[in-house]
Amino acid sequence: MDAGVGITEPINGGPIHGVAVVPPGLENAAASELTALGCRAVSPLLRAVRFQSDLAGFYRLHLQARLPFRLLRQLAHFPCSSKDELYDGVQRAVDWSRWLPPGTSFRVDATGTAPGLNHSHYSALQVKNALVDLQRQQWGARSSVDLDDPDLALHLHLGGGEANLSLDGSGGSLHRRGYRAAMGLAPLKENLAAGLIALTGWDGSVPLADPLCGSGTLLIEAARLALGLAPGLGRHFALERWPDFDPQLWQQERQAATALALASVDPLPPIVGMEQDPAVLEQARSNAKAGGVAEALDLRLGDCRDFQPPAGPGILVCNPPYGERIGERDALEPLYADLGRMMKERCSGWSLWLLSGNPELTGALKMKASRRIPISNGGIDCRWLHYEIR
Template sequence: MTEPKRQSQAKMSRSMGGPLAGVAVLPPGLEEAGAAELTSLGAESVQVLRRAVAFRTDLKGFYRLQLQARLPFRILRELARFSCDGPRQLHDAVAGAADWDQWLPPSRSFRVDVSGSLPGLAHSHFTALQVKNALVDGQRQRWGERSSIDRDDPDLCLHLHLGRAPGGRGGMGVLSVDGAGGSLHRRGWRAAVGLAPLKENLASGLIALTGWDGSVPLADPLCGSGTLLIEAACRQLGRAPGLDPAGNQPRPQLLGHWPDFKAALWAQEVKAAQGLAEAPPPLAPIVGLEHNADVLEQARANAVSAGVGDHVQLQQGDCRDFQPPSGPGVIVCNPPYGARLGGEDNLEALYADLGVMLKQRCSGWSLWLLSGNPELTGALRMKSRRRIPISNGGIDCRWLHYEIR
């Protein structure tokens, strides 16, 4: 065997053989919940990071995470990690990171995403260009032609993360492939988003933090476009986020282009994901109230599109007039903390009235409220038991838990 051939097979073994190392990118504040979810789906060596969770699994397990994990934005499969102290070292490391003849022949397009920075590699566009050059330079040498860049619909999506090496000794790069190529928070059911939508994965994570299991009523008196309630219903009804809203076929993935893709294993995991929705358990009432008629219609359309229209009861009305189902139960809500209803005075009155309504009608219930403005939350005149830091679209928020007495 020639030395180049031996080196090529060694690269392929590193990137394809044995347990796979991966990272799930998560909404800030959901790292612990994300770690618990990945563990429940069979991931091993799970380690909580900042805005992410590292893990190890096999190829079948990776497919399972791609189809069933509700909380990540992205699930990345690590190809290589290497020392990196500048553009030249990055170029050489990427060139030797994998068997690119297998991963990226010239007939396939690709995209490079970058996170983090290092001295000399401070701008993501410049850094992505170095990765691109390393790959196409090698292609030209081997094939006399090169892959095209496709930012919208690539065959392979590469992700490079730059940071300091453990112990602060120099820089480090981690090169990964993205199993989907787009954010996993997009479930495919939400054509209408309302005025201040939560991302679907954040909503699902917030519901997970409440511990709601479908056995008691769930209500949102300020439901907006319905994301919290819809994601709650999808969780309990076993509607896998990696399948289309009808639950029939997997949503578009890039992992089918990977050189070690196993169609039979993928089919098994797709079937398992489809089976989660068979014989769903009975659910206690899930109810939502929205004062804006147009937003309410969006919420109803979203619930139908998600396949849970028969399980989520959405009505028009003011939160001050909310009448809870027979309880006790769980109330979740994401009240406005910006300009949706007007000025600060209007919002403070809304929070004050919400607090009065809850104390008058919802004794014995639990309340989970997403707060992006502590002064407004103070108008509730209620004392929270838990305050979980959460980032919602870059806004520093708290997921507040109250026991209503």
Template structure:
């Protein structure tokens, strides 16, 4: 059994603290939030568990090696010495290289990836007389190289550059849950939606409503978390040289065993209500909820948010209204925000509203004062997850 190893979870910007808490809950140790990532240590069982159950990361990377890198020559030599490649990459296994960051002489990701590939196939030819093939779609091994400034260094001296070479356990983004065949025009990524719901503190005991639910991502991710529904994932780590099938089956069974019909304490899930005025998008939301296995707990209605009537018991309202970047124009959207603000003030006293804003001018039309602002990025757009207490 491999000893604990160093990992990095890549996260949506703004969700670092929430992601660190989720990883720690699932057994990760020495958890340290970084920029758009969380560093931690874990053993193989925990590594499998995170891939099966963590909802916030894009990727979870297992570090193979870290070395100084101030030139293409440093990279070539460092890659060859970074791991036991006879173990990890015999020639019958395919691989792919992904690159982030830069270093001197390594400013173009394609060139940098080529240097990594050449280092590995040259080593293979020397040892085996043959080499692995490159598979960009479903490789046996997905290698991730990050270049950047080394941390530390003696006082008064600038730290040099370093390379971190890792294995990507998923070979694809973990935000894909396997349930979303259909989506609206500007879909919210599932892991960002899960993080936004986590930030609200909603746990299923009070009603949850989205009067602008679109294809249902916020409500579906909330229901999945409350009901222990874990994503359906086929992962690259199942093809790794040290894959432990027995351990994987144990963690898979434990993850599958979390699914339930009620909350963890045995109480029923409070109402989860969504409204969408576009009939086609509403059908997408219903299809997505069915595919995610949570349709029985979601009440999805057709209609305009201005006509929304919430459940009687106060709870949490979440919404991701259009903010003019992709859908609609500012002059058309201001009345929508004004009417949304009027509706919640009139009908939702005692509720808490969380709204994803990518346009401060539009949220000003709500005529409400936010009590909390969480900076996040949605598809590259600088946004705020805003909390409003409705009196």
């Protein structure tokens, strides 16, 4: 290999350079989470957080981090200003006999651009061609491409005259915890819900309530956090098939993640949700049971206008409908007005955090937000609004 290419193939015991892909608006919250989990050189980017870790720490992130979609481990970086430079750089990047022997399946995803490489599909194809051509030359055989469950998931990012080639340790998206078979009409992704809870500062010491709880994702993620239920314990990861996978180290981190729940012995305050649709409420109860928090949640059937909070003060969280479809906005305005009226009448001394995708509707609350945090929810430009209810 040519040292001038900028090889960063991991050396045993050396630092892992990684990137966590996170929901837009949660970069700083994710950076705090990664720091708390032992990462170094943590730096928020756009929709991502750069970090350094050791192998144990990288395993820990997969098991315990609640906010990322994916965790990428840099394999190599090299100059790239043309398709030929990408092709050559990939072939020289690492010892592919170790990372991708012909019997190993793989997939390539690509982001970013470089001269002559303006389409992610074409860039990914160039990486694939470089790898299978090299395999044919060296072994007379090539790996198969598996888009669904590859042994090695490669991620290419182009930008700034460089190519960064990484391994995706996650496999499927990390937001899928495995507990949510049942969903409402517009469910929050689990990692976004966990990030919104983190932004409220709720730590399990005061009551938490959602008067429009839907399928329960906000409350379930909050309860799982407070009870120390690590999000990655119930699944398998792509990194378990890597050539440098350390089963003993992995088992140590799994045991440490499992022990978090055993350390959470303090009783939780009330965590209350209300939903007016019996079918959706049943979904929430099913999700809470699958998520291991059914006993911690008080999920009630009823209209938010009739909501009675537990003894407070505490924190209200809410993701009401935004009125995306024509005609819905006029119908929703009375709901927001009634919601604001109910909170002012019954929730004095509480804090409210509300996810707004429609500032006109939020205005019907007749309340003034003290914080407005930009958040993207499924491509919708939203604000996570904080109100102190007087």
